[in-house]
Amino acid sequence: QRLPRGVARPKEQPVMPDRRLLVIANPISGRGHAKRLLPHFAELASAADVEIEIKLTEHAGHGREIAANAAASGFDAVIAVGGDGTLNEVINGLGPHGLPMMVIPQGTGNVLAKEIRASRKVMDYIDAVKHWRVAKRDLGRLQDGRLFSCFVGAGFDGQCTRALAERDGAIHIAQYVPIMWKAIKHSDFRTLKVDAEDQQLDSVNYTLVSITPEYGGPMWLTGKAKPDDGRFDVLTVHERVTPLSLVKLVSFAMMRRMGHVNSTRFFRTKKVRVTADEEVPIQVDGDFAGFLPIEAEVLPNALSYFKR
Structure with missing residues (x-):
């Protein structure tokens, strides 16, 4: 349509994206592969009509x-690119019932990523972002306010993560085995005490407070756990961890039959306290996190994430 003489046609205003997403990436995760993914976020921004900023x-x-x-x-959501440690940092920064997050796994274990069936490919999330398809799951909170999305272990795996934390640089999965076997010599903990709403257990050698059925890789230690039922699944082991017993425990975990091991017990609870008479290391979501005691409570549906 022609305008009258002397009347200028108004300039078209650019259409601004409705959503702003923040990418938080660990550049050394996946041996540097995380950093190489960054150009793909420009494609995601264009395809899903969102604005993306990278840090x-x-x-x-x-x-x-x-x-x-x-x-x-x-920002309306956060995209975490990295391993379990990076994801745990982002979750703790967002806080319970915070912004929804997207997970692009680039670590060694990637426990949470496997649980929520996250993809390593940025462009697999176009539809999820377009339609803002968000799901919820539980979180755990320790007495110091630290959040966890998968589990807390006290005893053997705490000793393993402690040894890994003392190493410099990236850790390849093949390095876990010799470190694990060495840790056996220093993980003869027999004084753990586990107290929950209706459970008081003494003489525990190892315990896992879990939200997820999967423990890492092909192992399922708490196979009946449901990440959205508002309860922890707690495993306790009542035998000394030796090379022989470890092989047995790992074998049953890989077959998803931990309940068939006589020295194990399981229960569900909303709150749990674990103490010890000696210095017992703990791991939180696969990272060394200090020593007992711990008090943990479950936060129902406190984590929002994009579902493919």
């Missing part, structure tokens, strides 16, 4: 710092 972590705890400011900075 790289520079030191331990940086992911938590960045995520903590995401909502105040006007």
